[in-house]
Amino acid sequence: MIDIQKITKTYRSETKELLVLKEATASIKPGTFAAICGPSGCGKSTLLLVLGGLLHPDTGRVMIDGEDLFALSSERRALRRAQLLGFVFQRFHLIPYLTVEENIEAAAIALRGSTDQVRAKELMDQLNITDRRTHVPGKLSVGEQQRTALARALYNRPRVLLADEPTGNLDPENAEIVLNAFSDFANAGGTVIMVTHHPEAAEQADTQWWIKNKTLVKG
Amino acid sequence: MRAGHLFIRELRFRRVSVVLAIVAAAAVSACVVGARSFLAAHDAETEKLIAALEERAADRMAQLRDDARVFSKNLGFNILLLPGDQDAGRLYAENRSTAFFTRKQVQALGSAELATLNHLLPMLRHQIHWDQYDGNVILVGIEGEIYIKSPNFQKPIEERVDAGMVHIGNAIHKRLKLQIGAQLEIEGETFTVKRVLPQKGNIDDISLLMNLGDAQRLSGQPGKISGVLALSCNCAAGDLDPIRQELERVVQDVQVVEFSVRAQARQRARSAIGKRTKEEMQDITESRAILRSHVAQFATLLVSLVVVGAAIFLTVLTFASVRERRSEVALLRALGLGSLSIFALMLYKAVLTGLAGGIFGCLVGVLAGRWILGISATATTPFMLSVISATVAIATLASALPALMAARIDPAVILNQE
Numbered sequence: 001m002i003d004i005q006k007i008t009k010t011y012r013s014e015t016k017e018l019l020v021l022k023e024a025t026a027s028i029k030p031g032t033f034a035a036i037c038g039p040s041g042c043g044k045s046t047l048l049l050v051l052g053g054l055l056h057p058d059t060g061r062v063m064i065d066g067e068d069l070f071a072l073s074s075e076r077r078a079l080r081r082a083q084l085l086g087f088v089f090q091r092f093h094l095i096p097y098l099t100v101e102e103n104i105e106a107a108a109i110a111l112r113g114s115t116d117q118v119r120a121k122e123l124m125d126q127l128n129i130t131d132r133r134t135h136v137p138g139k140l141s142v143g144e145q146q147r148t149a150l151a152r153a154l155y156n157r158p159r160v161l162l163a164d165e166p167t168g169n170l171d172p173e174n175a176e177i178v179l180n181a182f183s184d185f186a187n188a189g190g191t192v193i194m195v196t197h198h199p200e201a202a203e204q205a206d207t208q209w210w211i212k213n214k215t216l217v218k219g
Numbered sequence: 220m221r222a223g224h225l226f227i228r229e230l231r232f233r234r235v236s237v238v239l240a241i242v243a244a245a246a247v248s249a250c251v252v253g254a255r256s257f258l259a260a261h262d263a264e265t266e267k268l269i270a271a272l273e274e275r276a277a278d279r280m281a282q283l284r285d286d287a288r289v290f291s292k293n294l295g296f297n298i299l300l301l302p303g304d305q306d307a308g309r310l311y312a313e314n315r316s317t318a319f320f321t322r323k324q325v326q327a328l329g330s331a332e333l334a335t336l337n338h339l340l341p342m343l344r345h346q347i348h349w350d351q352y353d354g355n356v357i358l359v360g361i362e363g364e365i366y367i368k369s370p371n372f373q374k375p376i377e378e379r380v381d382a383g384m385v386h387i388g389n390a391i392h393k394r395l396k397l398q399i400g401a402q403l404e405i406e407g408e409t410f411t412v413k414r415v416l417p418q419k420g421n422i423d424d425i426s427l428l429m430n431l432g433d434a435q436r437l438s439g440q441p442g443k444i445s446g447v448l449a450l451s452c453n454c455a456a457g458d459l460d461p462i463r464q465e466l467e468r469v470v471q472d473v474q475v476v477e478f479s480v481r482a483q484a485r486q487r488a489r490s491a492i493g494k495r496t497k498e499e500m501q502d503i504t505e506s507r508a509i510l511r512s513h514v515a516q517f518a519t520l521l522v523s524l525v526v527v528g529a530a531i532f533l534t535v536l537t538f539a540s541v542r543e544r545r546s547e548v549a550l551l552r553a554l555g556l557g558s559l560s561i562f563a564l565m566l567y568k569a570v571l572t573g574l575a576g577g578i579f580g581c582l583v584g585v586l587a588g589r590w591i592l593g594i595s596a597t598a599t600t601p602f603m604l605s606v607i608s609a610t611v612a613i614a615t616l617a618s619a620l621p622a623l624m625a626a627r628i629d630p631a632v633i634l635n636q637e
């Protein structure tokens with residue numbers, strides 16, 4: 001269960017202040033694939049970063065299974081992030097010198113666990129990148145890169161997937177693979193929160209939320 | 220996956236920049252080790268130079284000492300001892316003695332263990348008119364050197380002359396055409412020529428060297444000794460005071476006359492050369508010391524420049540690497556690594572490159588010293604360990620700021636860039 005409680009976020013620079021979110025509130029149950037929609041610049045990514053514990057809100061709370069993310073120390077929050085959350089970005093953020101398999105296994109870098117090669121193999125099979133196992137990201141197609149990033153997000157068996165425009169750079173075929181994987185993840189009991197400004201992508205989700213007037217509105 | 224695995228993969232991926240960093244760090248340690256080898260080489264060369272100079276000086280001195288010995292030997296006796304009341308005027312003008320040593324005095328000289336005189340030859344000199352020569356000649360009676368208890372006593376300078384024999388001066392030989400074995404008559408006595416003396420250019424050329432007893436009888440001065448010829452030891456050459464002081468204790472009232480000026484000159488030259496060599500050595504030592512301080516200053520400057528240059532280079536290199544790795548760092552943060560881990564990750568790299576560069580540079584420095592300067596064993600283990608640690612410290616400090624920057628990267632900003 002993810003509870004977003006009255007999140008307010010202002011970007012401050014020396015010259016100006018920009019209020020992006022104002023008391024955004026939502027509640028997303030486990031087993032839900034939720035899409036957060038809205039035009040470019042409305043604050044979707046900002047909200048996602050707050051949900052991921054990477055960006056401090058001015059006020060408000062993010063509760064994940066009853067635990068207030070920002071009440072934790074930064075170390076514990078980082079650990080929770082590694083344990084509970086998986087990220088998928090529009091720009092993949094793969095590590096250029098690691099192979100596909102190593103990029104997937106890098107998800108556990110903060111958990112200090114031993115490498116689970118069976119899990120990596122399972123995900124590569126599932127996402128059809130096993131034959132790219134030893135290739136570095138530079139040698140992969142865009143779709144393969146996002147599938148690798150997706151496998152990395154799933155590697156630690158997180159409870160929540162946070163995706164920021166995951167299909168933004170993909171062809172329809174690969175977009176569908178990714179969206180289907182999200183549906184599968186939600187059907188298996190996980191929570192997916194995907195932000196996008198593509199209505200077609202949002203349609204695949206179980207519930208849609210809109211950012212309107214800096215706040216969340218269920219659509 | 221562990222951070223260590225990622226670390227090693229990154230090193231392999233950015234090997235060019237890693238090699239550059241190692242080379243920069245190696246430049247530091249190689250420069251320090253090289254500078255030290257260079258200074259050591261300089262010192263060794265100075266030592267060699269001084270040693271060579273010392274050796275040459277010692278050679279020259281020994282040569283001169285030998286020269287002096289041969290010289291004074293060739294010149295014969297250089298000291299004449301005369302009774303204190305000898306009238307010098309009559310002696311030089313008429314070659315006649317007015318005072319004489321007693322037998323006892325002469326014996327006392329022989330048994331006195333003199334340190335300043337090496338040879339003692341008692342003699343009687345007396346000028347006579349010789350009819351056969353149609354002029355004045357000098358009778359010189361000698362009996363052979365008296366034994367002297369001296370550590371320096373060597374072969375006698377002048378051999379003894381037997382009774383009835385005579386050694387004739389060169390001028391007499393020339394005028395009278397007397398050969399060895401010829402007979403001659405002095406005051407009614409017949410003598411046989413035993414030797415013809417070489418030309419000396421002094422009064423010796425008109426002397427007749429004979430047995431002391433013969434000379435005493437012919438000159439009507441039986442038992443008289445007019446003087447004692449002596450050879451001063453080298454230690455006393457050029458300075459008669461030590462001789463006088465020593466003689467004072469043995470016989471009262473002796474005149475000491477030195478007459479061998481060339482030996483004196485030699486002796487003076489010898490001490491002058493000794494002094495000059497010492498000065499020269501001091502000059503060289505001083506100028507080498509000045510040169511060394513210049514070289515040391517230059518080495519310090521060079522090392523400082525290399526250290527500063529390498530530090531700047533390493534800082535820039537790490538900055539560039541951090542810039543390049545921003546996305547990676549943001550991702551690692553999203554994956555749960557703390558900023559301290561990021562800082563450590565960056566710093567480990569600096570420590571490792573500093574260590575590798577330090578060791579490599581030491582090796583290069585030592586080998587270069589060995590091959591180029593021919594110096595070995597100047598770089599001791601503690602010295603190299605301190606150079607390596609210093610290199611590690613420099614590399615770490617140079618990377619500290621960029622590493623801090625990496626640690627402070629805000630993942631939210633990087634991850635939200637489209």
Ligand SMILES: Nc1ncnc2c1ncn2[C@@H]1O[C@H](COP(=O)(O)OP(=O)(O)O)[C@@H](O)[C@H]1O
Pocket residue numbers: 011012018020038039040041042043044045046047632635
């Ligand atoms: N780090 C930041 N500092 C200042 N302004 C920012 C920063 N990140 C985003 N913004 C601004 O906040 C607004 C919302 O950005 P964002 O959340 O990225 O929108 P979206 O993802 O919906 O396109 C935009 O106007 C953007 O320019």
Ligand SMILES: [Mg+2]
Pocket residue numbers: 044045046164165
């Ligand atoms: Mg966005």
